[in-house]
Amino acid sequence: MRFYQATRWIFPRSYQLRLFTLCFLAVHLPIIVFCVAEGVRGRWDWGIFLTLLAATLVGTCAAVAGLAALLAPIGYATDLLRTLQRGERVPNIPTGGEDLVGELLAGVARASNENAARISNLTDAAGKDMLTGLLNRRGFTDMAARTLRAGTNSAIALLDLDHFKSINDRFGHEEGDRVLTAFGRRLEEGLRRGDRAARWGGEEFAILMPATELDDATEIVERLRLLLRLDTAAAADRPPLTFSCGVTALQDYQSFTAAMARADEALYDAKRGGRDRVETRA
Incomplete structure (x- = not known):
């Protein structure tokens, strides 16, 4: 939580963009170090630079695509939680693996089932006469x-x-x-x-x-x-x-x-x- 709180100033309204930013900096670290080293040495090797640049661009695109795909279940679970907060029923929830996202989806599924049962009980109670058991x-x-x-x-x-x-x-x-x-x-x-x-x-x-x-x-x-x-x-x-x-x-x-x-x-x-x-x- 400390690192999360400390980095909130980076795209404070978008957790995804914050992750992409950190990933972008991590992927570009090798080329940044190369540029600093070449500057200190006072010479420039264009062959190595262009190779690193191409690898960095490919790695960045792959990392962004992979992160977006990995974050999709979290975004989906967040939308489902908003639906539950509005008191609405949610569609079928996919089953995750034995990891953090899987636990999150399982938690949403449990909350959904409990919420649906609670709504059903309240609806049933609201429509019945407490004394006779008939409809009210x-x-x-x-x-x-x-x-x-x-x-x-x-x-x-x-x-x-x-x-x-x-x-x-x-x-x-x-x-x-x-x-x-x-x-x-x-x-x-x-x-x-x-x-x-x-x-x-x-x-x-x-x-x-x-x-x-x-x-x-x-x-x-x-x-x-x-x-x-x-x-x-x-x-x-x-x-x-x-x-x-x-x-x-x-x-x-x-x-x-x-x-x-x-x-x-x-x-x-x-x-x-x-x-x-x-x-x-x-």
Whole structure:
């Protein structure tokens, strides 16, 4: 580090040019010594001088080309580190040898893998509800953006647990959390393989049913509603858990926001209609 710090005044913004400068001086040292010696002796041998000059020029070109090639992996690793600092994923990292550059590339590869795993974990955590393990609102919206294809008839359902506040008031929030977790699990178990459920917020849940007609989606939610009423896992000292639901159709992600608004309107129709029912809104 001392020599590195001491030579920083030579091309302070370019490590490569600093190396080239030192290499240039080292390669030209023989011809410099020859010129000094000839000056001291008071004579000049052009044959030897031209031979040394030609050899020096060839050696300089070869050294510069070789150094540039040897420095290329370091420059590549530096670019990869800048990419990691921006939080971006890096392409495949070449494997080096058992030398300093190889260790540098291996270190960048380890940092890249750890960074990718960290980003993946953070992304996964940001898109999931901590209580139920389902997608949260953000995760559900991101999933819908990836899943929905233009021109494909799909359906969205918005569910709200009936009288959930009374469970919290009577049995406490710990029991309320248990009910939400159990409902989320039963919701996932009752859906088809391609359907995705999410906790939309509070006691509200959302379901995306890709490539599904509105009538079929309504039947799926109705089956879930009836199964929940027959659930024997509910506590004996409280009535069966029920939900109200609004179902609507959509064709692509561009209509997602409007579809959620329609599903919300249908949900409130179900609540006004007496709860424990499914309403649709085309």
